[in-house]
Amino acid sequence: MVRGNAVGDTAGTADAAAASSGARLRSAEAAENFPVALRVLPTRHRTRLRAVYAVVRTIDDLGDEGPGTPAERVAALEAFRADLHSPRPRSPVLAALARDAPDLPTEPFDRLIAANVQDQHVASYPTWDALLGYCALSADPIGRIVLALFGAAPADPASPVLRASDAVCTALQVLEHCQDVREDRARGRVYLPAEDLDAFGVAVEELDRPVATTRLRGLVLYETERAERLLDEGAAVVGALRGWARLAVAGYVAGGRAAVDALRRVDGDVLGRAEEAAHSRRRDVLRHLPRAVRASRP
Numbered sequence: 001m002v003r004g005n006a007v008g009d010t011a012g013t014a015d016a017a018a019a020s021s022g023a024r025l026r027s028a029e030a031a032e033n034f035p036v037a038l039r040v041l042p043t044r045h046r047t048r049l050r051a052v053y054a055v056v057r058t059i060d061d062l063g064d065e066g067p068g069t070p071a072e073r074v075a076a077l078e079a080f081r082a083d084l085h086s087p088r089p090r091s092p093v094l095a096a097l098a099r100d101a102p103d104l105p106t107e108p109f110d111r112l113i114a115a116n117v118q119d120q121h122v123a124s125y126p127t128w129d130a131l132l133g134y135c136a137l138s139a140d141p142i143g144r145i146v147l148a149l150f151g152a153a154p155a156d157p158a159s160p161v162l163r164a165s166d167a168v169c170t171a172l173q174v175l176e177h178c179q180d181v182r183e184d185r186a187r188g189r190v191y192l193p194a195e196d197l198d199a200f201g202v203a204v205e206e207l208d209r210p211v212a213t214t215r216l217r218g219l220v221l222y223e224t225e226r227a228e229r230l231l232d233e234g235a236a237v238v239g240a241l242r243g244w245a246r247l248a249v250a251g252y253v254a255g256g257r258a259a260v261d262a263l264r265r266v267d268g269d270v271l272g273r274a275e276e277a278a279h280s281r282r283r284d285v286l287r288h289l290p291r292a293v294r295a296s297r298p
Contacts, residue, residue, distance in 0.1 A: 045244055048149050051100040054093040055084075056112060056142060063116025064187060070120035081113045104148055108141030124190040128226070131177075131193050132170060139173035140166040143237075146252075150245035160240075160298040167234030168253055174227040175259040178220050179278040181207055181270045192219060209271055217268030224263045231256045236298035250292035251285070257292070258284035 041049070062080060066073040083089045084106055089098055097104070115138035125131040143165035147153040154161050177184065177191035184191055185207045197204065200219040206212075212220070231253060238250045258280035266273040 041244055041248060045150070045248065048101045049146070049248070051093075051097045052104070052142075052145055052149065055097050055109060058091070058093050059109070059112050059116055063119050074117050074120050077113050077117050081110065084109055084113075101149060104145060108145045108148075111137045111141040119189065123188050124194060126194045128193050128196070131174070131191065134191075135170040135173045136166070139169040141169075143169040143249075143252075146249065147245070150241070150243075150248065152241055152245045161237055164234040164237035164240070164298045165249075167230045168237060168249075168256065169234075171227040171230035171234065172252065172256050172259070174223060174230070175256060175263065178223050178227070178263055179259065179270060179274075181216075181220070182274050192223065196222065207271070211272035212269040216271070220263060220268035220270055224260055224268070227256070228260050231260070235292060235295045238292055238295040239297040247293065250289060250295070253292040253295070254285045254288035255280060257288040 039046075059077070059080065062076050063073060066076050080091065080094075083091050083094055086094075089095050115134065118134065118137065122134075125134060144153060144162065147161075147165060152161075156162075181192065190197075190204060190207065192202075196219055200215050200222070202213070202215045202219050206216050235253050238246055238253060241249055261284045262277055262280050263270070266277045270277045
């Protein structure tokens with residue numbers, strides 16, 4: 001735990017990241033696989049969703065782009081956690097969250113911070129199950145935040161609605177890992193499970209090549225198929241929702257399916273065609289949205 005002057009010292013890192021993040025947040029939102037806040041949503045919902053997104057993006061930036069050593073990035077993340085739990089947060093993004101969405105629980109944000117702390121000392125995952133454990137920290141909390149934001153979060157922690165939401169969020173995270181192989185490798189991380197690299201005969205060094213090998217393309221398409229099955233499993237969460245919540249979450253499911261399209265369109269070449277693989281086309285999201293909205297209950 002960070003205490004005393006360390007909190008004050010490292011809080012400045014979080015403040016600096018947040019203060020300069022306006023344009024960057026807009027750019028990052030545009031690059032996401034899913035629509036952060038569909039334009040048809042009422043302003044109050046869009047404002048609250050964007051307040052959440054700003055905090056989530058800042059946490060990721062502190063873990064991925066924060067200056068200094070891993071230990072210093074951990075200190076900055078822990079300072080941000082302390083600020084999250086402060087009655088009067090100093091960080092602009094946390095102050096906006098407290099103003100626009102004061103009813104949200106802090107526990108999911110704590111898990112997102114824990115995922116980024118884990119990133120500082122865990123660079124790879126041996127198995128698919130181990131990767132799913134990481135996604136339980138790095139992805140699943142976002143779906144639960146969104147459900148809470150719309151007042152649709154079930155009280156029962158074993159609810160099938162929560163399980164379906166987690167499946168969608170994990171699928172989105174796996175798809176992002178597939179798209180960002182080069183970017184993650186540059187940070188010293190590999191999110192393709194080691195057992196799958198071995199099964200497809202992919203050496204880690206192949207992730208540094210300008211164009212994906214046939215073996216790597218096969219692996220990426222395999223993980224894409226796994227993510228698609230998770231989307232199929234979780235898409236029914238939409239059927240349990242009503243009103244604007246239903247449309248917002250359907251947008252995330254549609255965004256995931258559009259990301260699957262993008263990865264297949266480049267035949268799994270996430271190195272030579274990285275930019276094309278990493279961006280879902282708006283028309284693909286819109287094409288998948290009606291089906292997502294019509295989902296049945298879990």
